[in-house]
Amino acid sequence: MTTIPWRRWTRAVLGRRALLRWVHLVLGGALLMPYFLLTTVILGSVVRSDDLLTSLPWQLLAFAAALPLAALTALFPLVRPLEATAARALCGLPESAELAAGPAASWDARQRTALWYALHLAVGGVVSGVTLAVPPAAVLLMALPVAGTSYGADLGWPGAFDGGRAVLAPAAGALLLAGVAVVALGAGALLARCAPALLGPAPADRLAAAEERAARLASRNRLARELHDSVGHALSAVTLQASAARRVLDADPGFAREALEAIEETTRGAVAELDSVLGLLREESEGAGTGPAAPSPTLADLDGLLARTRAAGVTVDLDGPPPGGLPPVVSREAYRIVQEGLSNALRHAGPVPVRVRMTRCGSELEIRVENPVSGAAARARRTGGGRGLRGIAERAALL
Structure with missing residues (x-):
């Protein structure tokens, strides 16, 4: 001892x-x-x-x-x-x-x-x-x-x-x-x-490091939202389109052909958006881009989104044209919000009618995506997800 x-x-x-x-x-x-x-x-x-x-x-x-x-x-x-x-x-x-x-x-x-x-x-x-x-x-x-x-x-x-x-x-x-x-x-x-x-x-160094971490986290969250909304919607739409085409393949070949065309168009658009997001990710990780990224969709592309959703066998009604004169960033985020609303309807409610309405009052834009919920869908247990609504809230908060 x-x-x-x-x-x-x-x-x-x-x-x-x-x-x-x-x-x-x-x-x-x-x-x-x-x-x-x-x-x-x-x-x-x-x-x-x-x-x-x-x-x-x-x-x-x-x-x-x-x-x-x-x-x-x-x-x-x-x-x-x-x-x-x-x-x-x-x-x-x-x-x-x-x-x-x-x-x-x-x-x-x-x-x-x-x-x-x-x-x-x-x-x-x-x-x-x-x-x-x-x-x-x-x-x-x-x-x-x-x-x-x-x-x-x-x-x-x-x-x-x-x-x-x-x-x-x-x-x-x-x-x-x-x-x-x-x-x-x-x-x-x-x-x-x-x-x-x-x-x-030094305190200035710590503040600069904290700002860099916050900017990096915000960029990662933005890319995660883009991937979730674009690819998630495409997969949901393609799933329902393929299911609808399979059910009516013999009875209505014309509708099945339209569904397959919609699947082709949806996947092509999803691949383009995925390539755009991955290009942004590569630019941020390497500090230099490999070329101009594909432009993000805006409310001007809303008709194509609704058409692809309708090809999945879902009735989508748009109450009037989208408001005009919106800033580009607001138009892009509004498109993503509508896209996520349609994805939720496809994923959780099934082929039910969906109504989309957008109204502008001064400097505020209100977006409504409504659909009925059947009893079976209401009782269904969710198997995943849960990030879409949070992404919508983050988009609104950033605006």
């Missing part, structure tokens, strides 16, 4: 995620070096001090001056996807973390990327410096009891372990190594916590 915490700590400090985070930090330190050398040269030309390269205060000043310069270069839009890719691969982020995939398009995204870049380079520079400086010192301390206190005396600080205190040097070296591991662990956890906030999508 007591070994479980040690295993957990060992895995946290020396596990794969910790090693990847350490690599990410060292990369940050490597990216900092050009900026650090540039600021060192600039300070050397201004200060002209002999101990610029050996003085810790001057080196810290060059380190601090390099960070704003690095942040300035991170305003370049392509820095964000590069940093996001590195963070996603090396920071050990949770699966729910969302990072931006494209270049920074807004100033808010660029500023947050610049802040992340400066943080990555600053923390990575510290961890890289500690990684380069502390392990040799720790090895020196561990070797003091064997090599003697004169080993490394020119450094000054090993003299603190003269005499009997030399036995403490290995423990001090081990603590230094543990300190390096803890610093790297904490720095990696800090970057992993800050990555989603600084490299994640």
